[in-house]
Amino acid sequence: MKKIVLCVAIMLCFITVGNAQIQTPLVSPKAVVEQMVGLTDIKIEYYRPSARGRAVYGELVPFGRVWRTGANNNTLISFSNDVKIGGKSLKAGEYALYTQPKADSWDIIFYTDTDNWGLPEKWEESKEALRATVKPEFLNRKVETLTIGINNLDNDFGYLEIAWEKTMVALRIDVPTNEIAMKSIEKTMSGPGQAEYYAAAQYYYQTGGDLNKALTWVNAAVEKNETGKDIPYYILRQKSLIQAKLGDTKGAIETAKLSLAAAEKANNQDYVKMNKDSIQDWSKK
Incomplete structure (x- = not known):
């Protein structure tokens, strides 16, 4: 009888261990940024790697190569309305956000294919919805963990900022606030x-x-x-x-x-x- 009880206890122990789920933190935790700029919703989803004593740009992130701009899945950015970047139009929707860091300039790329793990197996220029070039800024402080946000807000624009280590780039995004507001006013006032x-x-x-x-x-x-x-x-x-x-x-x-x-x-x-x-x-x- 004791043997039977012991066997049952051992089986229950295995079942419990088998059903247990080990939880550990991600090395690069996920972040979600939601920001309204004027009347346009902008959302960013990305995974945040930390430097951990490593030199980032030029080494961990080589100059001249397209970078996933984060870790793990694609970094995603979405817009609820059409926007303008550098005078060029970008349709409302969701894009993968890639960058191409260089020593004296960065290309920021909005890519229509959003379901890649890191970079696409084959890069297709036809899927580049928009590419913009910006100058990097060198910070007098260190940003340990990759940080992406929408800052320096105005009713008509905001800046997409990407900061890590001692480098930051900022890209102005113009939003159609006045156009949307005027349509709303006209519709409401006309009954x-x-x-x-x-x-x-x-x-x-x-x-x-x-x-x-x-x-x-x-x-x-x-x-x-x-x-x-x-x-x-x-x-x-x-x-x-x-x-x-x-x-x-x-x-x-x-x-x-x-x-x-x-x-x-x-x-x-x-x-x-x-x-x-x-x-x-x-x-x-």
């Missing part, structure tokens, strides 16, 4: 748009609200349609449903036919079927 009128009409229809108000709002959504563009089939569909519920069968059928044509053009078979079914049903009344 509700197509989407708002459609949402209000849909809500009143679905919740049994005032259908005459719903019709007024869905008509406003139709009138707010941008010049040169087709009226969306889903707005026309909503109008036909409101008309039918108000007893205007003839008007509902006419509107449903417009929605059907728009749905066929957009190749949305769900709306094609719904409109055909409604037209057939309403035509019997």
